[in-house]
Amino acid sequence: MRVEIVERAIDATALLNEVAAITNGASVLFVGTVRDVNGGRPVTALDYRAYSSMAEAELSAIALEAEARWTPGTIVCEHRVGSLALGDVSVAIVAAHPHRGAAFDACRYVIEELKKRVPIWKREHYADGERSWVENAAGAQRTHPRGAER
Amino acid sequence: MRVEIVERAIDATALLNEVAAITNGASVLFVGTVRDVNGGRPVTALDYRAYSSMAEAELSAIALEAEARWTPGTIVCEHRVGSLALGDVSVAIVAAHPHRGAAFDACRYVIEELKKRVPIWKREHYADGERSWVENAAGAQRTHPRGAER
Amino acid sequence: MPYASVPSGAEAFVFGMRFTVPVLLFARYADELGAESVNIALASPATAGDVLSAVLALPGGERLPRAPMVAVNLRYAALGDAVNPGDEVALIPPVAGG
Amino acid sequence: MPYASVPSGAEAFVFGMRFTVPVLLFARYADELGAESVNIALASPATAGDVLSAVLALPGGERLPRAPMVAVNLRYAALGDAVNPGDEVALIPPVAGG
Numbered sequence: 001m002r003v004e005i006v007e008r009a010i011d012a013t014a015l016l017n018e019v020a021a022i023t024n025g026a027s028v029l030f031v032g033t034v035r036d037v038n039g040g041r042p043v044t045a046l047d048y049r050a051y052s053s054m055a056e057a058e059l060s061a062i063a064l065e066a067e068a069r070w071t072p073g074t075i076v077c078e079h080r081v082g083s084l085a086l087g088d089v090s091v092a093i094v095a096a097h098p099h100r101g102a103a104f105d106a107c108r109y110v111i112e113e114l115k116k117r118v119p120i121w122k123r124e125h126y127a128d129g130e131r132s133w134v135e136n137a138a139g140a141q142r143t144h145p146r147g148a149e150r
Numbered sequence: 151m152r153v154e155i156v157e158r159a160i161d162a163t164a165l166l167n168e169v170a171a172i173t174n175g176a177s178v179l180f181v182g183t184v185r186d187v188n189g190g191r192p193v194t195a196l197d198y199r200a201y202s203s204m205a206e207a208e209l210s211a212i213a214l215e216a217e218a219r220w221t222p223g224t225i226v227c228e229h230r231v232g233s234l235a236l237g238d239v240s241v242a243i244v245a246a247h248p249h250r251g252a253a254f255d256a257c258r259y260v261i262e263e264l265k266k267r268v269p270i271w272k273r274e275h276y277a278d279g280e281r282s283w284v285e286n287a288a289g290a291q292r293t294h295p296r297g298a299e300r
Numbered sequence: 301m302p303y304a305s306v307p308s309g310a311e312a313f314v315f316g317m318r319f320t321v322p323v324l325l326f327a328r329y330a331d332e333l334g335a336e337s338v339n340i341a342l343a344s345p346a347t348a349g350d351v352l353s354a355v356l357a358l359p360g361g362e363r364l365p366r367a368p369m370v371a372v373n374l375r376y377a378a379l380g381d382a383v384n385p386g387d388e389v390a391l392i393p394p395v396a397g398g
Numbered sequence: 399m400p401y402a403s404v405p406s407g408a409e410a411f412v413f414g415m416r417f418t419v420p421v422l423l424f425a426r427y428a429d430e431l432g433a434e435s436v437n438i439a440l441a442s443p444a445t446a447g448d449v450l451s452a453v454l455a456l457p458g459g460e461r462l463p464r465a466p467m468v469a470v471n472l473r474y475a476a477l478g479d480a481v482n483p484g485d486e487v488a489l490i491p492p493v494a495g496g
Contacts (some may be wrong), residue, residue, distance in 0.1 A: 020183070114496055141462055204390065241397065
Protein backbone atom coordinates (compact mmCIF):
# COMPACT_ATOMS: atom_id res chain seq x y z
CA MET A 1 0.00 0.00 0.00
CA ARG A 2 1.23 3.46 -0.89
CA VAL A 3 -0.69 6.72 -1.05
CA GLU A 4 0.68 10.16 -1.76
CA ILE A 5 -0.41 13.74 -2.38
CA VAL A 6 1.90 14.98 -5.14
CA GLU A 7 2.64 18.35 -6.74
CA ARG A 8 3.86 16.90 -10.05
CA ALA A 9 2.37 15.00 -12.97
CA ILE A 10 1.05 11.51 -12.15
CA ASP A 11 2.61 8.61 -14.06
CA ALA A 12 -0.13 5.99 -14.19
CA THR A 13 2.20 3.45 -15.79
CA ALA A 14 4.60 3.71 -12.87
CA LEU A 15 1.70 2.94 -10.53
CA LEU A 16 0.74 -0.12 -12.57
CA ASN A 17 4.34 -1.35 -12.54
CA GLU A 18 4.52 -0.77 -8.80
CA VAL A 19 1.79 -3.33 -8.11
CA ALA A 20 2.85 -5.80 -10.79
CA ALA A 21 3.26 -9.23 -9.21
CA ILE A 22 2.87 -12.68 -10.66
CA THR A 23 0.46 -13.50 -7.84
CA ASN A 24 -1.92 -10.75 -8.98
CA GLY A 25 -3.77 -11.70 -12.14
CA ALA A 26 -5.85 -8.53 -12.28
CA SER A 27 -5.07 -4.84 -11.96
CA VAL A 28 -7.70 -2.12 -12.19
CA LEU A 29 -6.52 1.46 -12.68
CA PHE A 30 -8.78 4.45 -12.21
CA VAL A 31 -7.60 7.72 -13.73
CA GLY A 32 -9.43 10.97 -13.13
CA THR A 33 -8.70 13.84 -15.50
CA VAL A 34 -9.69 17.50 -15.62
CA ARG A 35 -12.86 17.88 -17.67
CA ASP A 36 -13.77 20.80 -19.88
CA VAL A 37 -17.25 21.18 -18.45
CA ASN A 38 -18.82 20.98 -15.00
CA GLY A 39 -22.54 21.39 -14.57
CA GLY A 40 -22.74 22.73 -18.10
CA ARG A 41 -20.25 25.54 -17.44
CA PRO A 42 -17.03 25.64 -19.50
CA VAL A 43 -13.93 25.12 -17.35
CA THR A 44 -10.52 26.40 -18.46
CA ALA A 45 -8.27 25.27 -15.57
CA LEU A 46 -8.32 23.99 -12.00
CA ASP A 47 -6.51 24.45 -8.71
CA TYR A 48 -6.49 21.53 -6.30
CA ARG A 49 -5.61 22.32 -2.68
CA ALA A 50 -5.17 19.71 0.04
CA TYR A 51 -4.69 19.53 3.76
CA SER A 52 -1.86 17.26 2.73
CA SER A 53 -0.91 15.64 6.02
CA MET A 54 -4.53 14.76 6.82
CA ALA A 55 -5.26 13.84 3.20
CA GLU A 56 -2.46 11.27 3.26
CA ALA A 57 -3.63 9.95 6.63
CA GLU A 58 -7.23 9.61 5.46
CA LEU A 59 -6.20 8.10 2.13
CA SER A 60 -3.98 5.60 3.95
CA ALA A 61 -6.94 4.64 6.13
CA ILE A 62 -9.11 4.11 3.05
CA ALA A 63 -6.45 2.03 1.28
CA LEU A 64 -5.98 -0.12 4.36
CA GLU A 65 -9.74 -0.61 4.62
CA ALA A 66 -9.76 -1.79 1.00
CA GLU A 67 -6.81 -4.12 1.52
CA ALA A 68 -8.44 -5.60 4.60
CA ARG A 69 -11.77 -6.13 2.85
CA TRP A 70 -10.32 -7.50 -0.42
CA THR A 71 -7.38 -9.52 0.82
CA PRO A 72 -4.84 -10.33 -0.58
CA GLY A 73 -4.70 -7.16 -2.62
CA THR A 74 -2.57 -4.07 -3.02
CA ILE A 75 -3.62 -0.44 -3.39
CA VAL A 76 -1.50 2.42 -4.73
CA CYS A 77 -2.92 5.93 -5.06
CA GLU A 78 -1.65 9.37 -5.95
CA HIS A 79 -3.64 12.60 -5.96
CA ARG A 80 -2.15 15.69 -7.54
CA VAL A 81 -2.53 19.20 -6.14
CA GLY A 82 -1.65 22.62 -7.54
CA SER A 83 -2.63 24.11 -10.88
CA LEU A 84 -3.94 21.61 -13.44
CA ALA A 85 -4.84 22.10 -17.07
CA LEU A 86 -7.62 20.43 -19.03
CA GLY A 87 -6.79 16.77 -19.58
CA ASP A 88 -4.27 16.60 -16.73
CA VAL A 89 -4.54 13.58 -14.46
CA SER A 90 -5.75 14.62 -11.00
CA VAL A 91 -5.92 11.18 -9.40
CA ALA A 92 -4.81 7.64 -10.15
CA ILE A 93 -5.67 4.54 -8.14
CA VAL A 94 -4.49 1.00 -8.84
CA ALA A 95 -5.96 -2.05 -7.15
CA ALA A 96 -4.21 -5.34 -7.85
CA HIS A 97 -5.61 -8.69 -6.75
CA PRO A 98 -5.53 -12.32 -7.83
CA HIS A 99 -9.15 -11.98 -8.99
CA ARG A 100 -10.70 -9.33 -11.20
CA GLY A 101 -13.91 -8.83 -9.24
CA ALA A 102 -12.00 -7.90 -6.11
CA ALA A 103 -9.67 -5.61 -8.08
CA PHE A 104 -12.65 -3.72 -9.56
CA ASP A 105 -14.47 -3.48 -6.22
CA ALA A 106 -11.39 -2.36 -4.28
CA CYS A 107 -10.50 0.31 -6.85
CA ARG A 108 -14.06 1.61 -6.88
CA TYR A 109 -14.18 1.66 -3.09
CA VAL A 110 -11.06 3.81 -2.88
CA ILE A 111 -12.25 6.47 -5.34
CA GLU A 112 -15.74 6.63 -3.79
CA GLU A 113 -14.36 7.02 -0.27
CA LEU A 114 -11.69 9.45 -1.46
CA LYS A 115 -14.38 11.69 -2.90
CA LYS A 116 -16.31 11.60 0.38
CA ARG A 117 -13.59 11.80 2.99
CA VAL A 118 -10.20 13.05 1.80
CA PRO A 119 -9.63 16.77 2.52
CA ILE A 120 -8.89 18.03 -0.97
CA TRP A 121 -10.58 21.03 -2.57
CA LYS A 122 -10.97 22.13 -6.12
CA ARG A 123 -11.32 25.63 -7.52
CA GLU A 124 -12.53 25.84 -11.08
CA HIS A 125 -11.57 28.64 -13.42
CA TYR A 126 -14.26 29.48 -15.94
CA ALA A 127 -14.09 30.94 -19.41
CA ASP A 128 -15.47 34.28 -18.13
CA GLY A 129 -12.58 34.65 -15.67
CA GLU A 130 -14.57 33.73 -12.57
CA ARG A 131 -13.20 31.17 -10.10
CA SER A 132 -15.17 29.10 -7.64
CA TRP A 133 -14.62 26.36 -5.06
CA VAL A 134 -16.67 23.32 -5.96
CA GLU A 135 -18.02 20.45 -3.88
CA ASN A 136 -18.34 16.81 -4.79
CA ALA A 137 -21.98 16.22 -5.54
CA ALA A 138 -22.33 12.81 -3.98
CA GLY A 139 -19.97 12.69 -1.07
CA ALA A 140 -19.91 16.24 0.25
CA GLN A 141 -20.40 16.25 3.98
CA ARG A 142 -21.74 19.74 4.46
CA THR A 143 -21.78 19.77 8.18
CA HIS A 144 -20.68 17.73 11.11
CA PRO A 145 -22.71 14.52 11.35
CA ARG A 146 -22.57 14.73 15.14
CA GLY A 147 -23.07 18.46 15.27
CA ALA A 148 -26.51 18.00 16.77
CA GLU A 149 -24.98 16.42 19.85
CA ARG A 150 -24.05 19.77 21.25
CA MET B 151 -13.93 2.04 -30.26
CA ARG B 152 -11.01 -0.14 -31.20
CA VAL B 153 -10.42 -3.82 -30.44
CA GLU B 154 -7.55 -5.98 -31.59
CA ILE B 155 -6.06 -9.42 -31.17
CA VAL B 156 -2.30 -8.84 -31.09
CA GLU B 157 0.80 -11.05 -31.17
CA ARG B 158 3.04 -8.53 -29.40
CA ALA B 159 3.33 -7.02 -25.94
CA ILE B 160 0.41 -4.83 -24.88
CA ASP B 161 1.21 -1.21 -24.01
CA ALA B 162 -1.46 -0.23 -21.49
CA THR B 163 -0.26 3.37 -21.45
CA ALA B 164 -0.81 3.68 -25.18
CA LEU B 165 -4.40 2.49 -24.66
CA LEU B 166 -4.96 5.08 -21.95
CA ASN B 167 -3.57 7.81 -24.18
CA GLU B 168 -5.75 6.64 -27.03
CA VAL B 169 -8.95 7.40 -25.11
CA ALA B 170 -7.68 10.58 -23.45
CA ALA B 171 -10.15 13.38 -24.14
CA ILE B 172 -11.02 16.45 -22.14
CA THR B 173 -14.66 15.42 -22.30
CA ASN B 174 -13.93 12.18 -20.43
CA GLY B 175 -13.22 12.79 -16.76
CA ALA B 176 -12.79 9.12 -15.90
CA SER B 177 -10.84 6.26 -17.42
CA VAL B 178 -10.85 2.74 -16.02
CA LEU B 179 -8.18 0.33 -17.23
CA PHE B 180 -8.35 -3.39 -16.62
CA VAL B 181 -5.12 -5.31 -17.05
CA GLY B 182 -5.00 -9.11 -16.89
CA THR B 183 -1.61 -10.72 -16.36
CA VAL B 184 -0.37 -14.30 -16.36
CA ARG B 185 -0.55 -15.70 -12.83
CA ASP B 186 1.84 -18.18 -11.27
CA VAL B 187 -0.91 -20.45 -9.96
CA ASN B 188 -4.24 -21.71 -11.28
CA GLY B 189 -6.41 -23.90 -9.11
CA GLY B 190 -3.48 -24.42 -6.78
CA ARG B 191 -1.23 -25.78 -9.54
CA PRO B 192 2.04 -23.94 -10.31
CA VAL B 193 2.05 -22.48 -13.83
CA THR B 194 5.29 -21.73 -15.66
CA ALA B 195 4.03 -20.31 -18.97
CA LEU B 196 0.96 -19.97 -21.17
CA ASP B 197 -0.08 -20.18 -24.81
CA TYR B 198 -3.08 -18.17 -25.92
CA ARG B 199 -4.71 -19.17 -29.21
CA ALA B 200 -7.55 -17.28 -30.86
CA TYR B 201 -9.94 -17.66 -33.74
CA SER B 202 -8.70 -14.16 -34.48
CA SER B 203 -11.20 -12.99 -37.09
CA MET B 204 -14.18 -14.11 -35.00
CA ALA B 205 -12.53 -12.94 -31.78
CA GLU B 206 -12.22 -9.42 -33.19
CA ALA B 207 -15.81 -9.55 -34.48
CA GLU B 208 -17.17 -10.71 -31.12
CA LEU B 209 -15.02 -8.25 -29.17
CA SER B 210 -16.22 -5.44 -31.44
CA ALA B 211 -19.79 -6.47 -30.74
CA ILE B 212 -19.14 -6.41 -26.98
CA ALA B 213 -17.44 -3.01 -27.14
CA LEU B 214 -20.31 -1.57 -29.18
CA GLU B 215 -22.80 -2.98 -26.68
CA ALA B 216 -20.88 -1.23 -23.89
CA GLU B 217 -20.68 2.05 -25.79
CA ALA B 218 -24.41 1.90 -26.52
CA ARG B 219 -25.30 1.16 -22.91
CA TRP B 220 -22.90 3.68 -21.34
CA THR B 221 -23.07 6.53 -23.79
CA PRO B 222 -21.09 8.71 -24.40
CA GLY B 223 -18.12 6.49 -23.73
CA THR B 224 -15.20 4.94 -25.53
CA ILE B 225 -13.82 1.40 -25.30
CA VAL B 226 -10.38 0.24 -26.41
CA CYS B 227 -9.30 -3.37 -25.95
CA GLU B 228 -6.36 -5.53 -26.90
CA HIS B 229 -5.94 -9.24 -26.22
CA ARG B 230 -2.58 -10.86 -26.79
CA VAL B 231 -2.09 -14.34 -28.24
CA GLY B 232 0.97 -16.58 -28.58
CA SER B 233 3.42 -17.61 -25.87
CA LEU B 234 3.26 -15.57 -22.69
CA ALA B 235 5.49 -15.67 -19.62
CA LEU B 236 4.49 -15.14 -16.01
CA GLY B 237 3.60 -11.50 -15.41
CA ASP B 238 2.97 -10.74 -19.10
CA VAL B 239 -0.15 -8.74 -19.87
CA SER B 240 -2.69 -10.93 -21.68
CA VAL B 241 -5.52 -8.39 -21.96
CA ALA B 242 -6.05 -4.68 -21.45
CA ILE B 243 -9.37 -2.84 -21.62
CA VAL B 244 -9.90 0.89 -21.21
CA ALA B 245 -13.31 2.45 -20.74
CA ALA B 246 -13.41 6.24 -20.79
CA HIS B 247 -16.51 8.21 -19.90
CA PRO B 248 -17.44 11.60 -18.45
CA HIS B 249 -18.50 9.84 -15.23
CA ARG B 250 -16.60 7.29 -13.17
CA GLY B 251 -19.49 4.96 -12.45
CA ALA B 252 -20.13 4.40 -16.13
CA ALA B 253 -16.41 3.95 -16.82
CA PHE B 254 -16.17 1.23 -14.15
CA ASP B 255 -19.34 -0.51 -15.27
CA ALA B 256 -18.45 -0.44 -18.97
CA CYS B 257 -14.92 -1.78 -18.36
CA ARG B 258 -16.27 -4.55 -16.16
CA TYR B 259 -18.91 -5.45 -18.74
CA VAL B 260 -16.31 -5.86 -21.47
CA ILE B 261 -14.03 -8.19 -19.48
CA GLU B 262 -16.96 -10.28 -18.21
CA GLU B 263 -18.42 -10.71 -21.70
CA LEU B 264 -14.98 -11.27 -23.20
CA LYS B 265 -14.44 -14.16 -20.82
CA LYS B 266 -17.80 -15.68 -21.78
CA ARG B 267 -17.97 -15.09 -25.50
CA VAL B 268 -14.69 -14.31 -27.26
CA PRO B 269 -13.11 -17.36 -28.94
CA ILE B 270 -9.71 -17.39 -27.27
CA TRP B 271 -8.18 -20.43 -25.61
CA LYS B 272 -5.42 -20.83 -23.09
CA ARG B 273 -3.02 -23.71 -22.61
CA GLU B 274 -1.15 -23.71 -19.32
CA HIS B 275 2.31 -25.18 -18.92
CA TYR B 276 2.91 -26.65 -15.49
CA ALA B 277 6.09 -27.12 -13.48
CA ASP B 278 5.98 -30.89 -14.13
CA GLY B 279 6.10 -30.37 -17.92
CA GLU B 280 2.42 -31.15 -18.53
CA ARG B 281 0.30 -28.81 -20.67
CA SER B 282 -3.44 -28.46 -20.59
CA TRP B 283 -6.20 -26.38 -22.21
CA VAL B 284 -8.14 -24.56 -19.55
CA GLU B 285 -11.67 -23.17 -19.49
CA ASN B 286 -12.94 -20.02 -17.86
CA ALA B 287 -14.75 -21.05 -14.72
CA ALA B 288 -17.62 -18.61 -14.88
CA GLY B 289 -18.36 -18.02 -18.51
CA ALA B 290 -17.55 -21.28 -20.21
CA GLN B 291 -20.39 -22.33 -22.44
CA ARG B 292 -19.79 -26.03 -22.62
CA THR B 293 -22.34 -26.85 -25.20
CA HIS B 294 -24.68 -25.17 -27.56
CA PRO B 295 -27.50 -23.45 -25.67
CA ARG B 296 -29.93 -24.34 -28.43
CA GLY B 297 -28.54 -27.82 -28.95
CA ALA B 298 -31.71 -29.35 -27.60
CA GLU B 299 -33.68 -27.88 -30.48
CA ARG B 300 -32.58 -30.57 -32.83
CA MET C 301 -46.12 -31.19 -48.17
CA PRO C 302 -42.63 -31.63 -49.60
CA TYR C 303 -41.45 -28.18 -48.52
CA ALA C 304 -42.56 -28.32 -44.90
CA SER C 305 -39.01 -28.74 -43.61
CA VAL C 306 -37.53 -25.76 -45.43
CA PRO C 307 -36.17 -23.38 -42.78
CA SER C 308 -37.93 -20.02 -42.98
CA GLY C 309 -35.53 -17.21 -43.76
CA ALA C 310 -33.02 -19.55 -45.39
CA GLU C 311 -31.32 -18.25 -48.48
CA ALA C 312 -32.31 -19.51 -51.90
CA PHE C 313 -30.87 -22.91 -52.63
CA VAL C 314 -31.06 -25.75 -55.07
CA PHE C 315 -32.31 -29.00 -53.55
CA GLY C 316 -29.54 -31.52 -53.32
CA MET C 317 -26.79 -29.28 -54.65
CA ARG C 318 -23.50 -30.61 -53.28
CA PHE C 319 -20.87 -28.32 -51.80
CA THR C 320 -18.06 -28.34 -49.26
CA VAL C 321 -17.40 -26.00 -46.34
CA PRO C 322 -14.26 -25.63 -44.25
CA VAL C 323 -14.77 -26.30 -40.54
CA LEU C 324 -12.16 -24.77 -38.23
CA LEU C 325 -11.16 -26.59 -35.06
CA PHE C 326 -9.40 -25.09 -32.05
CA ALA C 327 -7.70 -25.99 -28.79
CA ARG C 328 -8.87 -29.33 -27.39
CA TYR C 329 -11.16 -30.02 -30.34
CA ALA C 330 -8.22 -29.66 -32.74
CA ASP C 331 -6.19 -32.02 -30.56
CA GLU C 332 -8.98 -34.60 -30.43
CA LEU C 333 -9.46 -34.64 -34.20
CA GLY C 334 -5.79 -34.18 -35.00
CA ALA C 335 -6.51 -31.29 -37.37
CA GLU C 336 -7.02 -27.54 -37.27
CA SER C 337 -9.59 -27.69 -40.04
CA VAL C 338 -11.58 -30.27 -41.96
CA ASN C 339 -13.66 -30.02 -45.12
CA ILE C 340 -17.22 -31.24 -44.80
CA ALA C 341 -19.34 -32.23 -47.80
CA LEU C 342 -22.98 -31.11 -47.62
CA ALA C 343 -26.09 -31.15 -49.78
CA SER C 344 -28.40 -28.15 -49.79
CA PRO C 345 -30.36 -27.27 -47.78
CA ALA C 346 -27.78 -27.70 -45.01
CA THR C 347 -27.64 -26.44 -41.46
CA ALA C 348 -25.01 -25.87 -38.77
CA GLY C 349 -26.37 -29.02 -37.16
CA ASP C 350 -25.65 -31.03 -40.32
CA VAL C 351 -22.05 -29.80 -40.22
CA LEU C 352 -21.75 -30.69 -36.57
CA SER C 353 -23.13 -34.21 -37.11
CA ALA C 354 -20.60 -34.80 -39.88
CA VAL C 355 -17.68 -33.61 -37.72
CA LEU C 356 -18.78 -35.76 -34.77
CA ALA C 357 -18.80 -38.78 -37.11
CA LEU C 358 -15.11 -38.27 -37.97
CA PRO C 359 -12.41 -40.33 -36.20
CA GLY C 360 -11.90 -38.66 -32.82
CA GLY C 361 -15.29 -36.96 -33.03
CA GLU C 362 -16.61 -39.25 -30.33
CA ARG C 363 -14.35 -37.43 -27.86
CA LEU C 364 -16.10 -34.09 -28.49
CA PRO C 365 -19.17 -33.00 -26.52
CA ARG C 366 -22.48 -33.82 -28.22
CA ALA C 367 -23.46 -30.20 -28.73
CA PRO C 368 -20.46 -27.88 -28.87
CA MET C 369 -20.89 -24.23 -29.84
CA VAL C 370 -20.91 -23.69 -33.59
CA ALA C 371 -20.04 -20.47 -35.44
CA VAL C 372 -20.97 -19.65 -39.03
CA ASN C 373 -19.19 -16.74 -40.68
CA LEU C 374 -17.64 -15.51 -37.40
CA ARG C 375 -20.90 -15.52 -35.45
CA TYR C 376 -22.34 -17.98 -32.97
CA ALA C 377 -25.02 -19.95 -34.78
CA ALA C 378 -28.04 -21.98 -33.77
CA LEU C 379 -27.98 -25.58 -34.98
CA GLY C 380 -30.90 -24.86 -37.28
CA ASP C 381 -29.15 -21.95 -39.02
CA ALA C 382 -28.48 -22.42 -42.72
CA VAL C 383 -25.02 -23.17 -44.08
CA ASN C 384 -24.48 -22.13 -47.67
CA PRO C 385 -21.66 -22.52 -50.19
CA GLY C 386 -18.79 -20.16 -49.30
CA ASP C 387 -19.58 -20.13 -45.59
CA GLU C 388 -16.88 -20.66 -42.95
CA VAL C 389 -17.92 -22.88 -40.05
CA ALA C 390 -16.08 -23.39 -36.76
CA LEU C 391 -16.56 -25.45 -33.63
CA ILE C 392 -15.91 -23.31 -30.58
CA PRO C 393 -14.58 -25.04 -27.46
CA PRO C 394 -15.31 -23.45 -24.07
CA VAL C 395 -13.44 -20.17 -24.19
CA ALA C 396 -10.65 -19.09 -21.86
CA GLY C 397 -9.68 -15.54 -22.79
CA GLY C 398 -8.90 -12.81 -20.31
CA MET D 399 -20.73 15.96 41.64
CA PRO D 400 -18.17 18.51 40.43
CA TYR D 401 -16.45 16.05 38.08
CA ALA D 402 -19.56 14.75 36.37
CA SER D 403 -18.83 16.67 33.18
CA VAL D 404 -15.26 15.39 32.75
CA PRO D 405 -15.17 13.49 29.45
CA SER D 406 -14.23 9.89 30.06
CA GLY D 407 -11.05 8.97 28.28
CA ALA D 408 -9.85 12.58 28.15
CA GLU D 409 -6.21 13.16 28.93
CA ALA D 410 -5.16 14.54 32.25
CA PHE D 411 -5.63 18.30 32.45
CA VAL D 412 -5.55 21.17 34.84
CA PHE D 413 -8.87 22.98 35.24
CA GLY D 414 -8.74 26.41 33.70
CA MET D 415 -5.24 26.07 32.26
CA ARG D 416 -4.98 28.46 29.35
CA PHE D 417 -3.47 27.41 26.04
CA THR D 418 -3.63 28.19 22.35
CA VAL D 419 -4.18 25.87 19.38
CA PRO D 420 -3.68 26.58 15.69
CA VAL D 421 -6.81 26.12 13.59
CA LEU D 422 -6.22 25.54 9.87
CA LEU D 423 -8.69 26.91 7.34
CA PHE D 424 -9.06 25.80 3.72
CA ALA D 425 -10.79 26.68 0.47
CA ARG D 426 -13.96 28.72 0.98
CA TYR D 427 -13.53 28.84 4.75
CA ALA D 428 -10.09 30.42 4.33
CA ASP D 429 -11.56 32.94 1.89
CA GLU D 430 -14.44 33.81 4.25
CA LEU D 431 -12.14 34.43 7.22
CA GLY D 432 -9.33 35.94 5.16
CA ALA D 433 -6.75 33.60 6.73
CA GLU D 434 -5.34 30.12 6.25
CA SER D 435 -4.93 29.63 9.97
CA VAL D 436 -5.95 31.34 13.19
CA ASN D 437 -4.83 30.81 16.77
CA ILE D 438 -7.60 30.13 19.26
CA ALA D 439 -7.20 30.61 22.99
CA LEU D 440 -8.80 27.92 25.15
CA ALA D 441 -9.07 26.95 28.79
CA SER D 442 -8.92 23.31 29.79
CA PRO D 443 -10.95 21.20 29.55
CA ALA D 444 -11.64 22.19 25.94
CA THR D 445 -13.40 20.42 23.11
CA ALA D 446 -13.50 20.60 19.31
CA GLY D 447 -16.86 22.31 19.75
CA ASP D 448 -15.25 25.05 21.86
CA VAL D 449 -12.72 25.67 19.09
CA LEU D 450 -15.48 25.79 16.49
CA SER D 451 -17.53 28.27 18.53
CA ALA D 452 -14.51 30.55 18.86
CA VAL D 453 -13.82 30.45 15.11
CA LEU D 454 -17.44 31.13 14.23
CA ALA D 455 -17.28 34.22 16.49
CA LEU D 456 -14.39 35.71 14.47
CA PRO D 457 -15.07 38.36 11.80
CA GLY D 458 -16.33 36.45 8.74
CA GLY D 459 -17.27 33.44 10.88
CA GLU D 460 -20.93 34.24 10.37
CA ARG D 461 -20.50 33.19 6.70
CA LEU D 462 -19.48 29.65 7.67
CA PRO D 463 -22.01 26.86 8.15
CA ARG D 464 -23.08 26.36 11.80
CA ALA D 465 -21.56 22.89 12.08
CA PRO D 466 -18.69 22.34 9.65
CA MET D 467 -16.55 19.22 9.89
CA VAL D 468 -13.74 19.54 12.41
CA ALA D 469 -10.49 17.58 12.46
CA VAL D 470 -8.17 17.21 15.43
CA ASN D 471 -4.66 15.89 14.78
CA LEU D 472 -5.46 14.86 11.18
CA ARG D 473 -8.64 12.93 12.04
CA TYR D 474 -12.27 13.84 11.78
CA ALA D 475 -13.46 14.66 15.30
CA ALA D 476 -16.77 14.79 17.09
CA LEU D 477 -17.61 18.14 18.62
CA GLY D 478 -17.32 16.65 22.09
CA ASP D 479 -13.79 15.36 21.51
CA ALA D 480 -11.10 16.84 23.73
CA VAL D 481 -8.62 19.40 22.44
CA ASN D 482 -5.35 19.53 24.37
CA PRO D 483 -2.25 21.70 24.27
CA GLY D 484 -0.16 20.83 21.21
CA ASP D 485 -3.13 19.64 19.14
CA GLU D 486 -3.68 20.81 15.57
CA VAL D 487 -7.29 21.61 14.72
CA ALA D 488 -8.75 22.22 11.25
CA LEU D 489 -12.13 23.10 9.81
CA ILE D 490 -12.85 20.90 6.80
CA PRO D 491 -15.07 22.36 4.06
CA PRO D 492 -17.03 19.93 1.87
CA VAL D 493 -14.35 18.01 0.00
CA ALA D 494 -13.89 17.91 -3.76
CA GLY D 495 -11.05 15.51 -4.50
CA GLY D 496 -11.01 13.04 -7.32
